[in-house]
Amino acid sequence: MQSTADKGFIRRLGQLLNPLLVPFLAIVTAVILGGIIIKVVGGDPIAAYKGLVQGAFGSPSALSETAVWSTPYIFAGLAVALGFKGGLFNIGAEGQIAFGAVAAALIGYALPGWLHTSIPPYIHIPLAVGAGILAGAIWGGIPGALKAYTGGHEVINTIMMNYIALNITSYLLNGPMRDPNPLNLSARTPEIAVSARIPPIFDIPGMRVHWGFVLALLMAVVVWWLLWKTTLGFEIRTVGANPDAAKYAGINVKWIITLTMALSGALAGLAGAIEVTALNYRHELGFSTGYGFDAIAIALLGKNNPYGIILAAILFGAMRNGATRMQFLTQIPIDIISVIQALILLFVAADAIIRFIYRIRAREERVVLTRGWGG
Amino acid sequence: MTANDIVLEANEITKHFPGVLANDHVSIDLRKGEIHALLGENGAGKTTLMNILYGLYKPDSGQVVLNGKSIVIHSPKDSIEAGIGMVHQHFMLIPAFSVAENIMLGDETTHAGVLDIKAVSQRVRELSHQYGLEVDPDAKVGQLSVGAQQRVEIVKTLYRNANIIILDEPTAVLTPQETEDLFRIMRQLTARGVSIIFITHKLKEVLAVADRITVMRAGRVAGTVKPKETNEPKLASMMVGREVILTVQKQPARPKDEVLRVEDLRVLDDRDLEVIRGVSFDVRSGEIFGIAGVQGNGQTQLAEALTGLRPMKNGKVIMAGKDVSGKPPRPIIETGLAHIPEDRQRHGLVLSYSVADNMVLCNYYLEPFARGGVLQQEKVDENARRLIRDFDVRTPSPYVPTSKLSGGNQQKVIVARELSRPVKLLIASQPTRGLDVGSIEYIHKEIVAMRDRGVGVLLISAELDEIMALSDRIAVMYQGQIMDVVKANEATKESLGLLMAGIKSSETAEAAAPRP
Ligand SMILES: Nc1ncnc2c1ncn2[C@@H]1O[C@H](COP(=O)(O)OP(=O)(O)OP(=O)(O)O)[C@@H](O)[C@H]1O
Ligand SMILES: [Mg+2]
Numbered sequence: 001m002q003s004t005a006d007k008g009f010i011r012r013l014g015q016l017l018n019p020l021l022v023p024f025l026a027i028v029t030a031v032i033l034g035g036i037i038i039k040v041v042g043g044d045p046i047a048a049y050k051g052l053v054q055g056a057f058g059s060p061s062a063l064s065e066t067a068v069w070s071t072p073y074i075f076a077g078l079a080v081a082l083g084f085k086g087g088l089f090n091i092g093a094e095g096q097i098a099f100g101a102v103a104a105a106l107i108g109y110a111l112p113g114w115l116h117t118s119i120p121p122y123i124h125i126p127l128a129v130g131a132g133i134l135a136g137a138i139w140g141g142i143p144g145a146l147k148a149y150t151g152g153h154e155v156i157n158t159i160m161m162n163y164i165a166l167n168i169t170s171y172l173l174n175g176p177m178r179d180p181n182p183l184n185l186s187a188r189t190p191e192i193a194v195s196a197r198i199p200p201i202f203d204i205p206g207m208r209v210h211w212g213f214v215l216a217l218l219m220a221v222v223v224w225w226l227l228w229k230t231t232l233g234f235e236i237r238t239v240g241a242n243p244d245a246a247k248y249a250g251i252n253v254k255w256i257i258t259l260t261m262a263l264s265g266a267l268a269g270l271a272g273a274i275e276v277t278a279l280n281y282r283h284e285l286g287f288s289t290g291y292g293f294d295a296i297a298i299a300l301l302g303k304n305n306p307y308g309i310i311l312a313a314i315l316f317g318a319m320r321n322g323a324t325r326m327q328f329l330t331q332i333p334i335d336i337i338s339v340i341q342a343l344i345l346l347f348v349a350a351d352a353i354i355r356f357i358y359r360i361r362a363r364e365e366r367v368v369l370t371r372g373w374g375g
Numbered sequence: 376m377t378a379n380d381i382v383l384e385a386n387e388i389t390k391h392f393p394g395v396l397a398n399d400h401v402s403i404d405l406r407k408g409e410i411h412a413l414l415g416e417n418g419a420g421k422t423t424l425m426n427i428l429y430g431l432y433k434p435d436s437g438q439v440v441l442n443g444k445s446i447v448i449h450s451p452k453d454s455i456e457a458g459i460g461m462v463h464q465h466f467m468l469i470p471a472f473s474v475a476e477n478i479m480l481g482d483e484t485t486h487a488g489v490l491d492i493k494a495v496s497q498r499v500r501e502l503s504h505q506y507g508l509e510v511d512p513d514a515k516v517g518q519l520s521v522g523a524q525q526r527v528e529i530v531k532t533l534y535r536n537a538n539i540i541i542l543d544e545p546t547a548v549l550t551p552q553e554t555e556d557l558f559r560i561m562r563q564l565t566a567r568g569v570s571i572i573f574i575t576h577k578l579k580e581v582l583a584v585a586d587r588i589t590v591m592r593a594g595r596v597a598g599t600v601k602p603k604e605t606n607e608p609k610l611a612s613m614m615v616g617r618e619v620i621l622t623v624q625k626q627p628a629r630p631k632d633e634v635l636r637v638e639d640l641r642v643l644d645d646r647d648l649e650v651i652r653g654v655s656f657d658v659r660s661g662e663i664f665g666i667a668g669v670q671g672n673g674q675t676q677l678a679e680a681l682t683g684l685r686p687m688k689n690g691k692v693i694m695a696g697k698d699v700s701g702k703p704p705r706p707i708i709e710t711g712l713a714h715i716p717e718d719r720q721r722h723g724l725v726l727s728y729s730v731a732d733n734m735v736l737c738n739y740y741l742e743p744f745a746r747g748g749v750l751q752q753e754k755v756d757e758n759a760r761r762l763i764r765d766f767d768v769r770t771p772s773p774y775v776p777t778s779k780l781s782g783g784n785q786q787k788v789i790v791a792r793e794l795s796r797p798v799k800l801l802i803a804s805q806p807t808r809g810l811d812v813g814s815i816e817y818i819h820k821e822i823v824a825m826r827d828r829g830v831g832v833l834l835i836s837a838e839l840d841e842i843m844a845l846s847d848r849i850a851v852m853y854q855g856q857i858m859d860v861v862k863a864n865e866a867t868k869e870s871l872g873l874l875m876a877g878i879k880s881s882e883t884a885e886a887a888a889p890r891p
Binding site: 241251 | 682684703705707708709716721722723724725726728732736737740745748750752
């Protein structure tokens with residue numbers, strides 16, 4: 001009796017944990033392989049990983065920094081996951097983040113001047129962040145509309161939009177938006193007004209974790225709620241799962257594709273805006289490099305589930321953060337972390353990416369197996 | 376017959392799925408050169424048993440015995456080696472490839488590392504000649520009719536030297552002519568010693584072609600009989616466990632207002648050919664208007680155009696007094712349309728969604744299923760539980776993905792959803808395709824009940840029997856035009872048959888009349 005109850009419990013636990021199995025195994029395998037690589041290059045894997053964990057979780061300030069690193073990862077991971085749920089592969093988070101940051105910085109430093117007045121934080125912060133969201137939404141919505149109304153593939157278009165965004169950003173930061181301070185040698189904006197800054201959570205020097213992290217956690221809940229509890233989420237998922245059935249059901253497929261990409265871009269833009277308003281207080285060329293691409297890995301590792309994405313983003317944030325301490329303690333180059341992250345991605349996604357890309361192609365070129373009459 | 380004649384035997388096979396006992400100690404045997412038909416309700420476990428014989432599923436217990444030896448089949452590869460071939464209802468062909476390429480897929484013939492397509496084509500030609508299967512090895516699969524694709528699947532099994540062939544509901548999508556051809560091919564195969572397991576829901580076919588008939592019910596074998604010893608009603612009650620009324624009972628229609636008027640409709644197909652060429656008709660509330668015709672005469676595109684899934688080139692569609700010409704699906708649905716689509720897996724279902732979510736696919740955004748843009752999951756689930764009960768959908772719960780349901784039960788999910796909505800017009804394309812006789816009986820009753828509640832019904836079906844049993848008026852489509860509209864009680868199979876072949880009754884009268 002006892003044992004059958006146990007078995008039932010284990011089976012249910014297994015069902016609950018089943019979706020986590022592949023990501024978990026991927027991480028374990030990558031960590032083991034990473035250890036072997038460290039060993040081969042002459043390091044001590046145990047010491048290295050100890051340093052990594054210490055650097056990421058070993059002290060209150062380490063935890064704080066891990067949270068700081070995780071914040072943009074959560075936003076951007078949610079952005080990519082939302083796209084995936086709607087059957088869209090948003091590779092353009094990088095450009096959407098950059099524009100989100102530029103827009104937030106502009107409103108952050110220039111708006112008081114334009115209005116010739118100071119603005120209270122409860123207005124200025126939402127305006128700056130909102131500008132970032134809007135910029136990201138537009139930059140994501142354009143390839144969405146191109147996909148919906150002309151059939152242009154979003155993978156190609158978001159990649160191109162990345163180049164455009166990064167080059168325009170580079171121009172703006174070197175030109176019209178460049179920090180005029182004579183001491184400034186880099187391509188960056190002026191500092192944003194104090195009224196546009198999101199404060200840190202703790203008023204302790206060295207603890208940089210800010211309310212943006214809390215917002216990121218909230219955003220995961222919001223995205224989860226949107227996708228699974230609202231009619232809009234139902235429409236997004238239906239278009240993603242079977243666009244023909246979505247059309248049959250009366251859903252405006254083109255509009256939903258556009259909207260999904262815009263929402264995805266909005267989340268990415270939010271990532272950029274928060275980096276500017278809560279952490280760096282300006283946008284500088286090179287600040288955000290790679291978040292948009294790591295976000296794809298995070299979305300896949302988190303299985304496109306908002307809560308999974310929180311876990312995956314914290315893992316990535318912790319690895320980035322702990323890497324410095326690891327290097328300091330063991331002289332193993334930080335790059336090993338990129339190798340491990342790449343390995344995780346490889347194990348989780350190789351199959352998923354291939355299937356995903358195939359599915360998109362299949363839908364458009366109809367290279368599907370003939371459909372019969374499902375016996 | 377001696378025991379030596381038995382080529383394949385399933386012995387006490389049991390298979391569980393979460394929440395379902397799909398096969399419960401099932402035993403069945405197949406003799407050399409026979410056609411063994413497998414009948415059973417939707418969800419009885421037929422496909423599951425075949426998938427076990429073919430190595431797609433592993434049984435929980437029981438054995439598969441091949442030529443007297445117990446064998447273990449791990450994968451289709453093993454079964455192909457053992458000489459077992461299967462034609463799934465889901466064809467496994469790649470449309471962009473040629474027939475020969477498809478046939479050698481997974482078993483490539485190479486010559487010094489280079490694909491030897493010529494050798495394959497040659498062999499395909501030999502096989503198709505030998506068995507009277509018309510298959511052109513160089514044709515692209517995507518351009519073939521369903522019947523021809525099926526022949527490709529059969530040749531594929533023969534190419535791999537199968538002497539046991541499993542056909543899972545092959546006739547569901549075939550025209551009567553194609554079905555006849557298939558039966559001829561099946562007989563030719565058995566004459567050469569091939570053994571066939573044949574699954575179908577059509578009792579007439581079973582009686583016409585089978586040597587033995589095994590009936591399954593709720594995962595068990597209900598019995599094995601010879602066609603001579605049985606008849607349609609007997610088979611039906613064996614399947615369902617009660618008597619089934621095979622004829623539809625209905626009162627004369629009392630048609631009222633017009634709910635659908637179609638004027639000079641012209642529609643293009645995917646290749647930009649005009650496949651609906653000036654069609655006009657009207658459907659009244661309280662009547663069933665049937666559209667008969669051999670498949671491929673524009674019926675698919677007609678339903679798609681009327682429901683907003685396909686643009687129309689010309690013409691007018693008035694639904695419940697509103698001009699909906701060229702409108703997208705949502706406003707058309709909202710004028711009061713229910714639509715059972717022809718292609719259930721493409722249009723009718725999101726296979727990864729739960730049964731409950733699929734049952735609100737068209738009205739998820741309306742009260743009570745949503746309030747202020749927020750889904751009311753309890754209401755969605757409640758609705759599903761009611762429909763599952765009313766329409767006898769065999770599913771372990773409302774929460775399982777529809778992909779896990781048997782083919783017929785997937786169809787029932789759609790029918791239940793569409794028949795339960797308050798509408799003015801029902802467009803039903805092949806509503807009972809793939810359903811067992813018991814379910815057909817129930818759904819026919821529901822369609823008639825809808826008519827009697829004042830709904831107008833446009834019924835498009837390839838089953839002439841279904842059209843004649845349900846319709847009040849019948850239009851016959853031929854090459855994208857309506858040949859004639861006749862009263863159902865004045866129509867005969869013969870008169871409709873002539874119209875379906877494109878011969879107008881006046882012409883026949885002329886032809887029959889002696890020339891002066
Ligand atoms: N992969 C699966 N996972 C879970 N349950 C399944 C799976 N395949 C089949 N089932 C269940 O097993 C039962 C038998 O299904 P099966 O497909 O064998 O029925 P069938 O006799 O072929 O019915 P139909 O005539 O509708 O095709 C059904 O209740 C179905 O829901
Ligand atoms: Mg079946």
